[in-house]
Amino acid sequence: MTDSAVYEEVKRLIVERMGVDASKITPDTTFKDDLGADSLDMVELVMEMEDHFGVEVSDDDAENMLTVGKVASFIEKNK
Numbered sequence: 001m002t003d004s005a006v007y008e009e010v011k012r013l014i015v016e017r018m019g020v021d022a023s024k025i026t027p028d029t030t031f032k033d034d035l036g037a038d039s040l041d042m043v044e045l046v047m048e049m050e051d052h053f054g055v056e057v058s059d060d061d062a063e064n065m066l067t068v069g070k071v072a073s074f075i076e077k078n079k
Helices: 003-018 039-053 059-064 068-078
Strands: none
Touching: 003 039, 003 068, 039 059, 039 068
């Protein structure tokens, strides 16, 4: 997958998991403030990303994934 393909796939998974409008998601979209995600939402999303992309996300890494772009970048670097 190219960088943009990873981003688009992350975006698709977020739309499915959180039921948000895809047009509201940009690389700078924050999970907590913009999408209203709580800690349980984030745990579930991280688990889904790990399964889908075959990456392992440590708790420390997960805490730093505050935006959609950061998630896509992490996956791209660690897949």
